[in-house]
Amino acid sequence: MNASDRRARLVDDMRAAGAPMSAELAAAFAAVPREAFVPGGFQRHGGGWAGPGDRDFLDLVHRDDVLVTKVDGRMPVSSSSQPSLMAIMLAALDVRPGHRVLEIGAGTGYNAALLSALGATVVSVDVQADVAARASAALSAAGVERVQVQTGDGYAGAPGHRFDRVIVTVGVAGLSPRWLNQLDPGGVAVVPVEHAGTHPVLTVRGPAAGPVTAEVICPSGFMSAAGPLTATHQFAHPAPAAPGELAPLTVTAPARFDPPLGALAYRDLWYAAGVWHRRATHAAVPGAEHSCLVLLAEDRAQGAAIPPDGSVLSTGEPALAQDAADILRRWDAEGRPPMRAWRVTLALAGRSDAPIWVPANWSL
Template identity: 40%
Template sequence: MTRHTEERAEQLRAGLADGLEASGQLTDPTWRKVFETVPRHPFVPEFWTLAGEGPRRVTSADPDWLDLVYTDDALATQLTDRVATSSSTAPGLMLAMLQALDVADGHRVLEIATGTGYNAALLSERLGSHQVVTVEVDPVLARLADSRLRRSGYTPLVHAGDGREGYPGRAPYDRLIATCGFSTVPAAWLEQVRPAGLIVCPLGWGTVRLVVADDGRAEGRFLPAPSHFMTVRDAGTTGTPAHPGRPEATSGRLTGLDLAAVAEDEAFRFVLSLVAPDTAFAFERAEDGSVTAVELWAADGAWARTEDGKARQAGPRLLWDAVEAAHELYVEHDRPGRERFGVTVTDQGQRTWLDTPARPVPVAAKTA
């Protein structure tokens, strides 16, 4: 890496920090100093941009590599069957989550999903490497991250394993942060985070901030900003449910729900991610851009497709029923933002609620 490149990277880091601060995303001066100190480019020597007609591979030999690294964008860093299975999170979202983590000197942090190692580097710069443990399911990615961290001067404990199990060897932790998507918070985490500790975790299409209580229960609300993370997965898989094709519908009926309300309202799709967890969905459009069909499917075999005012469903959950119930809840409560929703987690399970724990949000029911 030439001196000119390093100087250019330093300028770009400062410029990105200026932009994030001006937009209100970067509010903590301590994190600003960390953000300006830790370079991102050593952790993403190559990546893929996913906009446009298809993935475009970018390497350090490309003239726009460094400029793309220091934009407020997520960068796909691993593709499996042309599906992105690891990435470097957009800096603005990363900072929002780190600031919500509310770390202090002396805190021990467990990170779930090491990815490139950049986020672990930020935590190590802030707290000291000896205070950071990071877990990555993909052993190849874990080795790469560990190597890049060490070359950058950071030595957190990098463990190749299933982040859903945490890392009990260094527990208890004061803070836990996850950078891959979940539908439920693993019970093992509640055992490994000390009382009054915090968990910041992507859940559905949002990020929840939970406080662990003395009795092991964890409860808290969602952050207001959108977040879209790759789903937690086993090594060698994509984490995305396979499309079932077009199964024979076991339920068919008319629906009056406007498809555009499902496809184009991002805030509603967050609600949908809560009531129909572990579900993928796709939209079909006419030449004029109007939505002509909505299709949903899940790993458990549930499937639904709606077009021409008619809904068809199959499998163990009635997904379109869940869509309609979610939209009714959404409209009835004045289209609530993420911050009005919360989650309570115990060793017995998880419950999502609106405004207060006394108002649970129903999830898609299984068919008889």
């Protein structure tokens, strides 16, 4: 199978995953060679490194999967995002030919290449000089036009430029007012903003001085930014609990959902829990395949977990177990709202010298 056929198969896989593939978006993914943006290879899920000389390299590149391209110790610090998530975010961005786009987080350059294929002119900003240099080199080698990569603090955006759209490809606690100040009236920002230990993608509108509002697009998990974009604030949730940090749990309420919630419905419950409880985050729970939604106590050792079957597992602090049961009842009573049903109002918070717009109030 040649590269063109592999890209066509990737587009089919993205459609099957539920990505909204317009004709223009499908054409962009079918035209841009993803392999050109990972010339140094990427980390295999089972360990080790996949390189261009490996027999399975092209097959792995063209899977609907994230490709981790840089690690610091064991911590991923740069990647090529999952294509179906990229497609969802690009569809929400609603890019038209001639649009000027500010991208925060250059990554491999692949997302900027897709934006260029959609007809946009792009300024991509990355705080990591080596990441920016590799993205710029890959874009040049692939013959991509209308993309400028800059090294700098993403909080500042791209001073001196005006944009129709802003897209952020790294997890943040909130939006820099400077992005909104560089955005023309009527423009939109698509941003993964921290909420209960994850980074749901928001479509955000409003001027730098406010009011600023948002709609929820989809669940996601991104690597976190650095600096003022991840500043703590009064609306923040606890950081996720590390393995072994949460004390052993016991069942305090039986399963509520039979069968258990699917992945998307579970994320819907998770989002609502983050709206209704400031201690919502996630933690590794023994016996659970993935991290679970938890209400984490201040000491970070006690808490209550809600796995996908709707049971409640807890240790210490009975009030948190009761809160978890109340969240389950309330979510059911509200008709199990999807995260896209929420409307968000943002408020200025974070550092006094570098404030950020963060989610503060929600309505269904």
